[in-house]
Amino acid sequence: TLMLVLMLCLLTACGGSSAGEEGSTNSNGGTIQAKIGVVSYLTGAGAAYGEAITEGLKLAQSEINEQGEVNIDLVIEDSAGEAEQALSAAQKLMNDEEILAIIGPTLSTEFFAVAPEADLNGISIMGTSTTAEGIPEIGDYVFRNSIPEALAIPTAMEKAVERTGAKKVALIYGNDDVLTKSGFDTMKKTAEEMGLEILTIETFQKGQSDYNAQLTKIKNADPDLILASALYNEGAVIMDQARKMGIDVPFVGGNGFNSPQVLEIAGDAANGLIVATPWFGESEDPKVVEFNKKYEEAYGKLPDQFAAQSYDALYIYADALKRAGEADRELFHEALAETKNFEGLLGNFSFDEIGDVVMDVKVVEIKDGKFVEFQ
Numbered sequence: 001t002l003m004l005v006l007m008l009c010l011l012t013a014c015g016g017s018s019a020g021e022e023g024s025t026n027s028n029g030g031t032i033q034a035k036i037g038v039v040s041y042l043t044g045a046g047a048a049y050g051e052a053i054t055e056g057l058k059l060a061q062s063e064i065n066e067q068g069e070v071n072i073d074l075v076i077e078d079s080a081g082e083a084e085q086a087l088s089a090a091q092k093l094m095n096d097e098e099i100l101a102i103i104g105p106t107l108s109t110e111f112f113a114v115a116p117e118a119d120l121n122g123i124s125i126m127g128t129s130t131t132a133e134g135i136p137e138i139g140d141y142v143f144r145n146s147i148p149e150a151l152a153i154p155t156a157m158e159k160a161v162e163r164t165g166a167k168k169v170a171l172i173y174g175n176d177d178v179l180t181k182s183g184f185d186t187m188k189k190t191a192e193e194m195g196l197e198i199l200t201i202e203t204f205q206k207g208q209s210d211y212n213a214q215l216t217k218i219k220n221a222d223p224d225l226i227l228a229s230a231l232y233n234e235g236a237v238i239m240d241q242a243r244k245m246g247i248d249v250p251f252v253g254g255n256g257f258n259s260p261q262v263l264e265i266a267g268d269a270a271n272g273l274i275v276a277t278p279w280f281g282e283s284e285d286p287k288v289v290e291f292n293k294k295y296e297e298a299y300g301k302l303p304d305q306f307a308a309q310s311y312d313a314l315y316i317y318a319d320a321l322k323r324a325g326e327a328d329r330e331l332f333h334e335a336l337a338e339t340k341n342f343e344g345l346l347g348n349f350s351f352d353e354i355g356d357v358v359m360d361v362k363v364v365e366i367k368d369g370k371f372v373e374f375q
């Protein structure tokens with residue numbers, strides 16, 4: 001009988017081990033090898049977003065590879081925050097047959113250029129920082145683990161209005177960026193739904209350095225609250241100039257403000273910023289404490305929301321890869337779409353049926369030069 005079992009074993013690759021399968025495994029005991037392409041905003045005015053994102057990814061990569069079940073190789077390309085450069089970077093990655101899936105790009109503006117191509121090619125793509133309306137709707141292969149503005153902004157606005165009793169608001173937004181426009185749409189719609197009086201709507205462009213005209217109108221309108229949809233550079237300069245002009249009301253910002261760069265650039269002028277985020281660095285969750293420690297050891301500074309999101313994203317990919325059993329684009333896509341109740345730094349995470357996020361959002365504010373929980 002023993003002989004028979006052994007013979008059957010030989011014939012049927014007994015034990016179900018996938019160690020012999022081509023392409024997906026190596027010789028040391030079934031570790032699944034995979035190459036993940038990353039497109040990130042690494043140079044230019046918003047490079048701190050991409051820096052945090054790639055740092056989070058690399059930290060997760062080293063932990064995941066050490067655990068040994070999967071071995072991830074990251075191929076990182078710079079997009080410089082430009083949709084065209086993001087697309088050519090992604091095309092280069094997608095032409096490499098070994099690339100299993102993509103993470104990024106950083107900005108929604110870039111993501112809208114890249115994700116339709118990835119979707120057409122049957123390559124899963126996940127944004128870790130893309131929060132504009134309509135991202136997962138791009139296609140079946142398109143995911144994100146970042147909280148949409150449509151969810152984050154109303155949460156921040158409701159809390160801000162509840163505490164300040166604000167009735168009149170002024171809006172300011174960048175009208176040349178997908179995210180800042182989308183954030184503005186949500187702010188305006190939410191203000192209308194909440195019955196707030198909109199006193200004025202001002203616009204600006206990327207790289208603008210003088211906001212005197214817009215802020216003068218806002219100051220004269222005398223709002224209780226300013227709703228600002230901007231990336232960190234413009235957002236921080238706006239706050240700085242507003243405070244210098246004597247505008248001292250709180251600001252409610254969108255996801256662009258979730259970078260420590262706002263504090264770096266605006267200093268004390270950033271006090272009074274209210275913003276929603278899935279990340280709270282001072283959480284006592286042991287996972288967060290451990291992550292902060294490891295991140296600080298590796299990079300000499302504490303992580304931000306963008307680092308936490310990308311760190312979770314790579315774990316979500318690794319988890320899907322394990323369930324897929326091999327580095328196959330189709331199997332990976334199926335496994336990824338089934339991600340449910342993943343426990344990450346940002347709490348419990350699932351994809352809904354279109355690949356958007358199901359997770360909790362918190363509201364924080366900058367007080368005395370630091371992000372604290374909004375009470």
Ligand code: 1QQ
Binds near residue numbers: 106
């Ligand atoms: C987007 C964003 C930016 C703030 C990412 C850095 O949320 O472009 O969607």
